Amino acid sequence: MSNSTAEPVSGVQSVERALAILDLLARSGEVGVTTIAEQLGVHKSTAFRLVTTLERGGLVEQAQDRGKYRLGMGVLRLAGATTARLDVVQEARPICRRLAASTGETINIAVLSGRSALYVDQVAGSSSLQPHNWVGQHIPLHAASNGKVLLSELPAAEVDRAVGTMTAFTDATLTSKAALRRELAEVRERGYALAVDELEVGLTAVAGPIRNAHGDVIAALSVSGPTFRLDAARVGDVVPELLAAAREISHRLGWGDD
Known part of the structure; x- marks a missing residue:
């Protein structure tokens, strides 16, 4: 059976989770991947993949405390x-x-x-x-x-x-x-x-x-x-x-x- 109909749903779900990460960082400041995974109810590897994607776009950056993330300068550009x-x-x-x-x-x-x-x-x-x-x-x-x-x-x-x-x-x-x-x-x-x-x-x-x-x-x-x-x-x-x-x-x- 083709899974073509599932792909858009997965894409939308990823966007929703990415937005949830940005909202979490806006409220909490610096957050680790483990906490992000727990808040989203996803596996740690999924949370890391989402954060890495946001980091490439400049919306998220690593804090000095390695392993934690915060909002990046890209958010200021959009704002x-x-x-x-x-x-x-x-x-x-x-x-x-x-x-x-x-x-x-x-x-x-x-x-x-x-x-x-x-x-x-x-x-x-x-x-x-x-x-x-x-x-x-x-x-x-x-x-x-x-x-x-x-x-x-x-x-x-x-x-x-x-x-x-x-x-x-x-x-x-x-x-x-x-x-x-x-x-x-x-x-x-x-x-x-x-x-x-x-x-x-x-x-x-x-x-x-x-x-x-x-x-x-x-x-x-x-x-x-x-x-x-x-x-x-x-x-x-x-x-x-x-x-x-x-x-x-x-x-x-x-x-x-x-």
């Missing part, structure tokens, strides 16, 4: 990424509200998440009667103004890895790496990105960079609305407000452009 996102949303919210009020359009903040732009906050303007809720959605990087901003200062190799296959959503979507590279060069030169009918026909968005204290682009701030309303002239009016708002958020996060 720091989450904290950074929360900081951006918290610092940006009043500025996003002000920008939504002055432009009348939908304001979004997105961060890089694997091969997509993850939308983490949104404020609707007065002109957006029933705006699409983008929060929590992953949007292809090459087809969105936010995505282009997030890609704009990455090394070429990282851009290629992040973008992957460039799917066409409309006739205006960029579908070649060469075209995207040219577009990103323009984004760097002018300081903002534009997407007209690239993700959806009838949708225009313009985005600017949000930087951390080191000057790295950690998020993108965008103004979006229907293309008939955000025509070239209107975009020209919106861009200075957008960039001023993005700079203000960046300053709140510790960036100084003096």
Whole structure:
């Protein structure tokens, strides 16, 4: 009889046990493999295998008292990424509200998440009667103004890895790496990105960079609305407000452009 159906269950069980180990270390500080095995109700060899896997990932490290383990620096890296996102949303919210009020359009903040732009906050303007809720959605990087901003200062190799296959959503979507590279060069030169009918026909968005204290682009701030309303002239009016708002958020996060 095939045991293929048992493998996913075993994989899920291993994940659950790994999470239990992390929780145990968070509560107890330093713990030995024997104690871990007892707490999980597994054989000592199983506990050691799980701890070794977590250690390779940097989530667990050996304490000076050999044989005991504690949480590793990898946990701080993961926590720091989450904290950074929360900081951006918290610092940006009043500025996003002000920008939504002055432009009348939908304001979004997105961060890089694997091969997509993850939308983490949104404020609707007065002109957006029933705006699409983008929060929590992953949007292809090459087809969105936010995505282009997030890609704009990455090394070429990282851009290629992040973008992957460039799917066409409309006739205006960029579908070649060469075209995207040219577009990103323009984004760097002018300081903002534009997407007209690239993700959806009838949708225009313009985005600017949000930087951390080191000057790295950690998020993108965008103004979006229907293309008939955000025509070239209107975009020209919106861009200075957008960039001023993005700079203000960046300053709140510790960036100084003096």
